[in-house]
Amino acid sequence: MASGKTRYVLVFLTVFFLFMGTSKVVAMEDKVLEEMKMMLKHFYYEELDGELKNANSIEDIQQALNDPHIRYFPTANTSGLIDSIENNNGSVGFTVSNVDGYITVVSVYPNSQAREFGIETGNIILTINRQNTAEMDIDTAQELLSGTPDTEVELVVKQGGQVNEITLTRQVYANSSVQYELMDDGIGYVKIRSFTRTTPNELVRAMDYFKRENARGVIVDLRNNSGGLVEGVYGVAEALVPEAPITHVVNRQRIAESYYTSGKGLDMPLVLLVNRGTASAAEILVSAVKDNQVGVVVGTETYGKAYIQSVYELSDGGLFALTTAQYLTPQGRAIHRVGISPDYYVAHPGEQLEMAVQVLRELIQDKIRTNQIGTWVFMDIGKKNYFVNGREREMHTAPFIKDSATYVPLRKIAELSGSQVVFNSETKDVNIYSRGVNLEFNLDSRTSYINNFEVIMRHPLVVVDGRTFIHVRFLAEQLGADVYWSPEIRRVSIAI
Secondary structure, three states: OOHHHHHHHHHHOOEOOOOOOOOOOOOOOHHHHHHHHHHHHHHOOOOOOOOOOOOOOHHHHHHHHOOOOOEEEOHHHHHHHHHHHOOOOEEOOEEEEEEOOEEEEEEEOOOOHHHHOOOOOOOEEEEEOOEEOOOOOHHHHHHHHOEOOOOEEEEEEEEOOEEEEEEEEOEOOOOOOEEEEEOHHHEEEEEEOOEOOOHHHHHHHHHHHHHHOOOOEEEEEOOOOOOEEHHHHHHHHHHHOOOOEEEEEEOOOOOEEEEEOOOOOOOOOEEEEEOOOOOOHHHHHHHHHHHOOOOEEEEOOOOOOOEEEEEEEOOOOOEEEEEEEEEEOOOOOOOOOOOOOOOEEOOOHHHHHHHHHHHHHHHHHHHHHHHHOOOEEEEEOOOOEEEEOOEEEEOOOOOEEEOOEEEEEHHHHHHHOOOEEEEEOOOOEEEEEEOOEEEEEEOOOOEEEEOOEEEEOOOOOEEEOOEEEEEHHHHHHHHOOEEEEEOOOOEEEEEO
């Protein structure tokens, strides 16, 4: 085996594929087919029991196992495959994603032939080399667009109200996988297109720049990032996630191998931008940030690709990619064909970055307030999870809004302020003792007493699921706390 091919196969053992399109029927020797079946028997991520008995082609294998990720690459195709991973493959100068069922341009490389022909973000690719894209999945489209440098690709492109025939020549573009800029209000913006060997170092350069410019928070844009090298995403996670699990890889024996970060991570607020095009290795980073609560996720559900393919060389010189494991999130959740839900769902692409900026501004303010005051409590309307100085906790019943007033659990807030709460079930009286302040309430009355002075509450106490809720601003004022309301994210922040 040539040294280059050996290196290639080893690299591919840690690559997450998104080759999901069905390929042309490929003829192969019976010997090669039997080799494939033997490899599947020993290495496939699930135990097999007769499923391959009648399989006579790679297509039969895919269908029998319901696994389109299994692929066979004949000898003639392996060099192009190697080039695609080593970034030597030819590109048409733009990237695509599936938007509302259409193969749509989502970015165009600067100084590319595609830009010269007027291809822009939002253009729809109708055909690729005379193949209709109407029912084509995104991975097949990406495969058809890339290939050997200096070869041509014939396209039919819908540009506004016109349909144009355009022929582009595939070229190797020296494009960085990371682009970054400093936005207004000290917000750093990073776009990661894919994960390569150089991505971690590129991200570190971006973060160093933000620190020199005194950035206050960072948005990492992973929209339409379909994955890449696992080493690349591990290195990026190292820069963002402090000493925590990244993922758990589970093989056919159901043995999990866990991967962890070991550094300090990012020391400023973080928001991730995601969409349906965020997949595979990119989802490792999303789940690591979300499960470890080191950032907030904005956008739409991610793709849901959590299987790992390993590549082996066959006796005919071709390559065989088979599913050998799956990965779970740090909290042990399986996301394959499910994806990851954002913390803030924003469907319209044009509004996603705007929401990410709003959320990041809130996080920056929260951090400033936390540094100034002893205890910060963050509660979101309708959510049982809440945060005390950044640590997540869970309550029995979520906060809610009634008659334009925000209600929070009385006992929870009082005890977080260091107060003592006493409830008399017979009289329905509630007493709170807090640093020289005595608060008296009754569940059936708007009348309250503060150090024996009568005060009529505008909003009465409310009992839900056996828990007493109180208007947050009224209680905070009596306890000497401050309340901040964030309407964009429906969050009440209490500084005690």
